Amino acid sequence: MSKSKRIGILTSGGDCAGLNAALRAVVHRAIRGYGWRVFGIRDGSLGLMNRPLDYCEFDLSVASGEMLRMGGTILGTINKGDPFAYPMPDGTTKDRSAEFVEGYKELGLDALIVIGGDGSMRILNKLCKQGGVPMVGIPKTIDNDVAHTDYAIGYVTALGVATEAIDRLAPTAASHHRVMILELMGRDVGHIALSSGIGGGADVILIPEIPYSLEGIVAKLAEVNHEGRNHALVVVAEGCKTETGLPVTQVQADGEFRYGGIGQYLAARLGKMIEAETRVTVLGHVQRGGTPGMRDRLVASAFGVHAVDLIAQGKMDRMVAWQHGQVVDVPLSEIAGITRAVDPFGTIAHTARGLGIYIGEMKA
Structure with a gap:
């Protein structure tokens, strides 16, 4: 690559098994495959809205095999606090979407990988579109209700x-x-x-x-x-x-x-x-909770690698998905607001x- 990219990654919504395996895969593919730098955003979108910014830089020493066995997410996550209507202490709500975009720019990122369910994906896709932030999504939810993917991380x-x-x-x-x-x-x-x-x-x-x-x-x-x-x-x-x-x-x-x-x-x-x-x-x-099973480790790893490859190919506003035994990618616009029911x-x-x-x- 002619330019060493800086990519951010965050987990949003409810936790589940396999999130750390996805984080690990992103770090390995980005650093080993492209020589990029990877920044983990803590507590979902909140990490980019906080001042000072709340983040860490990953390296290969952190992204060891132990991450495959860890439940939850080492970055932390939130499942409430919509940046477009963020709850304030006095009971009112405030639009903090601009703070999110400013935080992204302050960190000097070139793209953002979001690991989330259908709700998180919908909100963050809207947020990134509004701020011109290139985004790639990775589906995770034990409910397995994200459209256009046979599996989401955590379900199995x-x-x-x-x-x-x-x-x-x-x-x-x-x-x-x-x-x-x-x-x-x-x-x-x-x-x-x-x-x-x-x-x-x-x-x-x-x-x-x-x-x-x-x-x-x-x-x-x-x-x-x-x-x-x-x-x-x-x-x-x-x-x-x-x-x-x-x-x-x-x-x-x-x-x-x-x-x-x-x-x-x-x-x-x-x-x-x-x-x-x-x-x-x-x-x-x-x-x-608990240790992720083999299938979630495998799916999460495949999703992480493919997400980084999409950024390298300049294919943004996509979500990685598992269909018929293969990793593919679909437009984020096709999954936002759609529930995959039984x-x-x-x-x-x-x-x-x-x-x-x-x-x-x-x-x-």
Whole structure:
């Protein structure tokens, strides 16, 4: 390259396993492949809005193999604080987008790599376009709801954690003749619940994309009992609504509403309709943490390398993606604001039905 570039990289949104593997890949490809300098921006967009700027420079001594095994993100991340409407201490909001762009220029960067989910990608794409900041995106989210990619960083590891939880609940369900309800993360989609439910041998799987009825659940549990089994496993995605279509949320200390409670809701109603006892487990943020599995390490590494190559080729405003076993790239404009939901009639849903799992009621 005729010019040694300075590229920035940040992680934004919720954490997940595999983020550090992506950071490591970017550092190795940029330094080894092109002789560039890499600057890590701390705490997402906040690092460029803070004064002084909050960042670090990566070198190969930092980007060791140990990063592959580390959960979370060594840069830190935020999942609130939209720069266009940043919450201030007095309760008002302020547009701090110009501060972000000024920080980018002050650091002398030539391009920015953003590792984020659909929400972060949408906001930062808008921010970078407004400020003329060349950006490449890397998808990450345990929900796996980013459009145009088969996998986002963090999904497969979270899937493994959820499946292990089902495996651990099954023996205690059998020992006490109970119906065990496991509530899983996933926001507005049911990828984790559906796939882990199949892998863990669940009897009922409820996801936001497919309506259900309490009567349908009870009928399935009765069928299980008739077949000679006195216990059952129910997996439900946190974004599932009640059978009447109402969302189940909890108010947090900051006043925000977040998904949570659908497991307890179902237990309370099913307890009145069936003879077996019900117990609820909410897996929560355990799904985000821990050592990334091999698939997430591989996908994250491939994404990091390809993101740097895109900058070298001058291909900006793109997001790297995994399609049909290959890394490709797609325009950021095609993924912003689009949610990749479970196909109610796709292969995974068809497999669940074929196994006799109750996943709700939807006509073709």
